[in-house]
Amino acid sequence: MALRFFNTLTSEKQEFKPLVPGRAGVYVCGITVYDLAHIGHARFLVAFDVLVRFLRWDGFQVTSVRNWTDVDDKIIQRAQERGEDPRALSERFIAACQDDMRAIGVLSADVEPKATEHIPEMRALIARLIEKGFAYAAKGDVYFAVRSFPEYGKLSKRKLDDLLSGARVEPGEQKRDPLDFALWKATKPGEPESVSWESPWGKGRPGWHVECSAMSQKYLGTTFDVHGGGKDLIFPHHENEIAQSEAASGQPLANFWLHNGFVTVDAEKMSKSLGNFRTLRDLLAHWDGEALRAFLLSTHYRHPINFTESAVADADRRVEYFYESLAKADAYLLQKKFSGQPKPLAEHEQAFREAMEDDLNTADALARLERLYGLLNARIDARGKPDEVAAMVHTARALSQVLGLSARAPEQAIKDRRALAASRKGIDSRWVEERIAARLAARKSKDFARADAIRAELAAKGVELRDGPQGTDWRVLL
C-alpha cells in the first residue's frame, strides 16, 4: 500500500508523491486571532498535527508551516469594541490559543509566521501581480482581477457565472468586477496606526488571502506538497490563494489540497452567528484535552463530526484504557525486572500504517491500535514473557504517540485525569480517601455489609472503587 490522500483539487485519492523524495512541505491555514479557539479550530489543528506526526514517523523530513492571521477586519473591529489596540488583542489571543493547543497535544509548526511580520513580502507579491496585469490599484485599494486568471474556480469547482449571484460590492469598494477580491485595503479614517503600513498604493493593510500566498512562498517555495485547512476555506480563501500565487509564479501552488470536515453541535454547524460554538477554553475546564483529541480522531478527518457529551465520554474511556494498559504493563515489567531493549512489532506497525496511509484513516488506525492493547492486556493477564510484553507495550506506546495520544507518564496522567473529573463533579478526594479507609477497616473485620454500604455510598457520588493487591484505588465515573 502506498500513502494516499484525498486531493480536493482532483476530487480523488491520489498517491502522495512529494516534490523531493523523502521530504514534505506542509502549509496549514491557521487561526485568525480575534477570539478564543473553539472545537472547530481544534479539529483542523489535530487533523493536520496528525498528518505531520504520521509523515515524520513514516520517514519523511517534514517542514510544517502554520500561520497566525493577526491583522484582519474582525480583529480591528473587536479591538475597537474593546478599546484595545488590535496588535495587543491579537497577541493576547495567540498566547491563549497556544495554551489550548498544548492541552490537546498539538505540536508547534516548524514555522509559525504572523501576517504582520510579512508585510514586505506581501507588498512585493502584490506589486508583481499588478505588473503582470492580474491586479489593479484603485483609490488606495488593490484588487485581484479574477477574470484575468482563467483557472479561477478549479479548486472549488465553481464557474464564474455561478459565483456572480453571491458576489457583491461593498459600499466604498472600488472593484471593477464584483468577483474581484482585495489584495490591499486602504487604511480607513480612525483605524489605528499599528495596523497601517506604507505601500506604493498608499497606507493600508493586506487582504486576508494574500498573506498565505506570501508566507507559504517564503517558507516552502513556489510549489510545495500539501496545503491544508477547513472545508470552508476552499472557497474563497484557497481559491484566491491559488489565483494569486499561480498568477504571480506561473507554477502550481500546492500539489495536494487537504480539507477537514466541520464539527457540528447538535448536528448543526457550529458558528458564531448560531451562538452554538464551544470554545476550547470552556471544554478544557471539563474534559481532559487528550480526550477531546481522541474524540476528534474517532471520525475520519474529512467527515463531519458531531460534538456530544457521550461521544467525548467514549473517547475519554479510550484514553483511560490506553493509560491503564500502559501503567499495568510498566508495573509488570518493573516487577519482572525487565531491562532489555524492546523490539517494535512489525505486524502491528504495518496494520497501523495501512490504516493511516489510506488518507489518514485515524478511526481505523485507532481500532487496529486498540487490538494491540487488547493483546497486551491478555499477555500480562497470562503472565507472559517480559520481552514479549515489552515489545507490545513499546509498540503500543509508539503508535499511540503518532496520533499524539498516551504521551504522558501513565500513573501521572491517571492521577491528573482523576483530579479533573473529581473537580468537575465536585468530589472531595480527601473525603473519598477517608471513606476508603473506613471501608478497609470494615473489610478487615469481615463486616462486608458495611464495606458494601460504603462502596454504594461512593458509587452514588460517581466514585468507583477498585480493590487491588496494593490497596484500594478509585476512579470517577463520567
Place this chain on the structure above:
RNA sequence: GGCACCGUCGCCAAGUUGGUAAGGCAAGGGACUGCAAAUCCCUCAUACCCCGGUUCGAAUCCGGGCGGUGCCUCCA
C-alpha cells in the same frame, strides 16, 4: 438556483476504483473477585434510507426519489 457532501446494528463509526458487513460504547454469558471494578474470553447487522438499473456478484457503480448538512458573504 449553482456547487459539494451525508444517510451502515440501540448509540458512535470504518468500509464506497464491486466479491460477499472492522472496531468502540451499550447489552447478555463466562473467567477473575468476599461483593465489585479493571482486565481477558465468548455472543450480538442474511444486512448497509427507499425504488429501479448495470453485473455472475453492489453498502460500494448508474438513474430516480426521500431525509439531513455545508459552501456560494467573515468562518476551521
